[in-house]
Amino acid sequence: MTVYQASQIKRKRSTRQDMESRRFALWDIVQAMRPMTVRQVFYQATVRGLIEKSEAGYAKVQTDLVQMRRSGMLPYDWLADNTRWQRKPRTFSSIQQALEDTARFYRKALWTxxxxxxxxxxxxxxxxxxxxxxxxxxxxxxxxxxxxxxxxxxxxxxxxxxxxxxxxxxxxxxxxxxxxxxxxxxxxxxxxxxxxxxxxxxxxxxxxxxxxxxxxxxxxxxxxxxxxxxxxxxxxxxxxxxxxxxxxxxxxxxxxxxLPPEQFKVLKAAEESERQLLTNVVGILGGAA
CATH class of the missing domain: 3.40.1360.10 (Dna Topoisomerase Vi A Subunit; Chain: A, domain 2)
Incomplete structure (x- = not known):
């Protein structure tokens, strides 16, 4: 039976230059594909050979993305995180504001x-x-x-x-x-x-x-x-x-x-027209007040 000796090879530590190069490469990935999750970035980094496909590799990507956002290198909204959210009722400072918001955020039901x-x-x-x-x-x-x-x-x-x-x-x-x-x-x-x-x-x-x-x-x-x-x-x-x-x-x-693209475009054009009509009505009501 062959007996194998323990490997004497030590894993090379990343230098500062290696780390900076990896972070620029991660920036390129996120910039091109945003919004992404951290795990998606990890998989794209493994495909490109930037890090190993392991828990240690995932930890590196996590750490890099945290530091990149804190330093301002990576905008926070380029990464998606739907696991934490706030519950708060929608409120308005006045009836006029409520009407203006309704006009601004009006959406047409596209599937009627x-x-x-x-x-x-x-x-x-x-x-x-x-x-x-x-x-x-x-x-x-x-x-x-x-x-x-x-x-x-x-x-x-x-x-x-x-x-x-x-x-x-x-x-x-x-x-x-x-x-x-x-x-x-x-x-x-x-x-x-x-x-x-x-x-x-x-x-x-x-x-x-x-x-x-x-x-x-x-x-x-x-x-x-x-x-x-x-x-x-x-x-x-x-x-x-x-x-x-x-x-x-x-x-x-x-x-x-x-909902084919042509039909979608027609409906979105109608939505924009109806939104403008609402905006005009709100403006008239606001002027009368």
Whole structure:
């Protein structure tokens, strides 16, 4: 039996120059793909060979991004963090301010005549800030399920879907691992059980095998502690491994199946015209006061 001696090789410490070069490279990544989560930045850094794909590598990226934001090198809003938020009722200093805000933030309901209802379901709360610019622009609900959605959350969603007179299209994004894939199945199954008479179309749009192969996504070993690992396979991929813009493109693509770009432009033009009309009315009311 061959006996191997302990390695005498010591891991080289990063010099200040190495660290600065890495941070400039991280800045380039975030600048090109913002908004991103810290984990998305980590995956893009591993793909480019900036850091090792390990917990130590992730810690380096975390530390770098903290220091870059504190020093002013990286704007805070380039990184998305949907895990912390504030609850506060909306208030106004006067009726005039309330009217002005209503006019300024007026949004037209884009799906009234679309003949379909669309929702995007997301497994990871932290990625909501990455996808929300698209769902918000298209007036589509973004449902953050955090893995296995609670029964109360599913019941509320199913109750609304059941009240609709048009088909519902649910698009799900989650990790490619035993729990991520199974969570999507459970959401589909439960929604259809709770709204048995509704027409529900459910589709998992990421992460899928074609994405892993076609985009050469970084993989990780499937957790053997998961009871479903044997039937799943040895390779798993996190949703965070997909480039942010590709994620946004995936979401926009499925939305545009039901609200084509030409129709969207017409509706947004009508929205702008109605917003201007409201602004004019508020100006008249303010002048009369």
């Amino acid at each position: 005549d679309a003949g379909a209802y669309v929702e995007v379901w997301l497994e990871k709360d932290a990625l909501a800030g990455v996808i929300q610019p698209i769902t918000s622009a298209y007036d589509v609900p973004l449902m953050v399920a955090r893995g296995y959605a609670s029964l109360s959350f599913l019941h509320s969603a199913a109750e609304y879907i059941a009240s609709l007179e048009v088909p519902s299209y649910i698009y799900h994004l989650g990790d490619y691992d035993p729990s991520g894939v199974d969570a999507g199945r459970k959401i589909e199954q439960t929604l259809k059980e709770m709204a048995p008479y509704a027409e529900i179309h459910f589709e998992r749009i990421a992460v899928n095998v074609e994405h892993i192969i076609g985009w050469h996504l970084p993989t990780r070993p499937t957790k053997t502690s998961d009871s479903r690992a044997k039937s799943f396979g040895s390779v798993s991929v996190e949703l965070d491994a997909i480039e942010p813009q590709r994620l946004r493109d995936l979401v926009e693509g499925v939305i545009q199946r039901h």
